[in-house]
Amino acid sequence: MNCIVCHAQLTASDYCPKCGCNVKALKKVYALSGLYYNQGLEKAQIRDLSGAITCLKRSLKMNKLNIQARNLLGLVYFETGEVVAALSQWVISKNMMPEGNPASGYIDKLQKNANRLDMINTSIKKYNQCLEYCRDDNPDMAKIQLKKVLSNNPKLIKGYHLLALIYMKEGEYEKARKRLKAAARIDKTNTTTLRFLREIEEQTGRATNLDSRFKMKEKEVEKQDGSVVYRSGNDTIIQPPEYREKSITNTLVNLVLGLLVGAAALWFLVVPAKTQKINQEANKKVVEYSDKMATLSAELDRMQEEMDASTDSVSTAQSQIEQANTKASGYENLIKAWQAYREGSYSTAANAIEGVNAESLSVEAKSMYDSMMSEIGSTVKSNYENEAASAMESGDYDTAISNLEKALNIGEQDSDTMFNLAQAYDKKGDTENANKWYQKIIDEYPGTDTAQDAADYMQANGGQTAGNSGDDDAQSGQSTGEPVTQDGEE
Structure with a gap:
């Protein structure tokens, strides 16, 4: 142990022999780091991997230079399937102590087995995709x-947890229990595993046995044919009986048994190797198929984006075509109206000019439109008013309102058209707009019968008039048009 100030070698004294710094706390911290490392090692030996990770992290928190604790933490991470975390710890350890560090061997073994490392990386990517x-x-x-x-x-504990959660959500608790028991065999005291198992027990009403069904209890000494058998846990120790000479028959029987045992051993060694090779090839094909599926999925997404962009372009083009058709239709109606106007057929010209949108016309076309409207505007206005009257009779108040607003925009506004528009709003149930037009009639045509009628309707709607138009002297004034009754008939 070296001094943190001058890096001199420390002795048994609580003070540095070189700079005199008090290193009692430093020694205590290093001792705690060693204690946590020993606890982590004990927990790792009994497969309490979660507890081992906690103790080893505490050890490194006390002394980040504890190479043994860091290497062991990497091994525990690797045992739980966290290969990336394990490599991180080993790389840090190798940088701290480049020479004689076991972490270098761990890293080299992983790097030499490129197929295994690629398979682990692929499994992690697929796990993230599962999330x-x-x-x-x-x-x-x-x-x-x-x-x-x-x-x-098969050691990725998080994978077992996620799969168990999916089974639990679908109500398949036995399948979830099986996955969690597999996770418990890797890490006996993982809190997440135990919490999920407790929830499964509450749902099913059946406890989960995490002990192996083949676990054997310690038994007393048994004697079979003169031999003594000691059984302790999974270990069986057979003490042969005292030596005695065997016959030729016994020798031949033992020879045959030896051949059978040898053949069985050969079978159990060769067949698993072939099975493992077949499984590796199958896994390789599955990985290739998954990669192809991912590529095809990305290509499908790209084609979908292109199709969406084409759809947007078509929609934009259709909108532009519709606007162009509307504009062209307006110009056609303007030409028809102009020809009828030149021929003196004002009624035909008025019908044609109703289909013209003046806002979409050019300056020259607008001049033609204004010139014709100065002559046939009254006819067009009369057409709009007639259409509004027909709409009012059929109860189509929206059409009546639209035509009356168009009529008001032609030439000078008159009280009759304004009153009819207010009546259309009133019968539609839009009293707010109706009262606005009633008030406008009262303001612009005071003292007329139309203003008096507007005031009456406005008061009936609960509105307050801005001025008094109901005195007897004002009623004697001349209106600009014939009054309209409450039923809307002229």
């Missing part, structure tokens, strides 16, 4: 991918 499937409410795809992930990385 996206769950967020998008697509649990079926998530289950399929998680099974592939766990076949490639």
